Amino acid sequence: MKTHRTIAELLEVIPDAALIMNRSSELVLVNSMLVSMFGYQQRRELIGNKLDILLPAAVHMMHEKHVAAFFSRAENRPMGKGFEFLGRRKDESMIHVEIMLSHVEFDGEPFAIAFVRDSTSNKLTEDKIRRELEQERVLALTDHLTGLANRRAFVEELERDIELLRTQERQFAVCFIDLDDFKIINDTYGHEIGDEVLQQVAHVVKAGCRASDLVARVGGDEFATIHAGATLEDAMHVLERVRKMLVQEFAEHHWPVTLSMGVCHCGDANLSYDVASILRVADKAMYEAKQQGKNQIKIARVSAD
Missing domain, CATH: 3.30.70.270 (Reverse transcriptase/Diguanylate cyclase domain)
Structure with a gap:
């Protein structure tokens, strides 16, 4: 990508973790926030790897089909539209993440850009509220x-x-x-x-x-x-x-x-x-x-x- 440095600099000023991948699911660019979110130290630990490195092994095959469908349909998915999944950190721990996914084109080639938010705390809060509601229902x-x-x-x-x-x-x-x-x-x-x-x-x-x-x-x-x-x-x-x-x-x-x-x-x-x-x-x-x-x-x- 001729615009590699410019895009990399833009990713760094975005207030969310972000990545760019090609249609083969290879990570082309990641910003420092995403590196930190998933427990890595350097970008080079992720660049060139398949997106699978950030996902639980159980969903690798299914996710490959989703990526292919995403590129073929050219549909964008905004944040808050229910696209959530488990992310796998370097230490194998799991976090709940929400993403906004969009198509971009650089030098005539299609890419996907994803903005990632850690929703683990929200998930924990939701689970706590759900447990409390269930407890109240039982008590009633x-x-x-x-x-x-x-x-x-x-x-x-x-x-x-x-x-x-x-x-x-x-x-x-x-x-x-x-x-x-x-x-x-x-x-x-x-x-x-x-x-x-x-x-x-x-x-x-x-x-x-x-x-x-x-x-x-x-x-x-x-x-x-x-x-x-x-x-x-x-x-x-x-x-x-x-x-x-x-x-x-x-x-x-x-x-x-x-x-x-x-x-x-x-x-x-x-x-x-x-x-x-x-x-x-x-x-x-x-x-x-x-x-x-x-x-x-x-x-x-x-x-x-």
């Missing part, structure tokens, strides 16, 4: 005392299961669990002990259920479970295990409480299920268990009416 769906899903999460999962029953005929069961005479714990031992009881109940119910089951605290001393894909027999097997584990837990701590459980099984894809009707049926079954002596499980189904 979590009961602060027990760590179980809260009522909002329970309802959202129930809505999903209703849709899966309608579209894929995947059955499920819902159970309400109410602690009988829990008020005695708070009145006798205080709310701090009451909270410990609720936390232990949550632990026992979670341990007794399947890994795929959702366990939620939906009220003060009310818990609920969703057993996706479960037949009524499957759900009853799990819930009877939970009931026995809780009874044993209450006896070991001499807690003067029992439990009542109401189960609503949903397996008919032709029925028009909704959250309100399922909760109403499970709640009614739970109160029947309470009225008929407590410490038992009652079964109910949504009617076709």
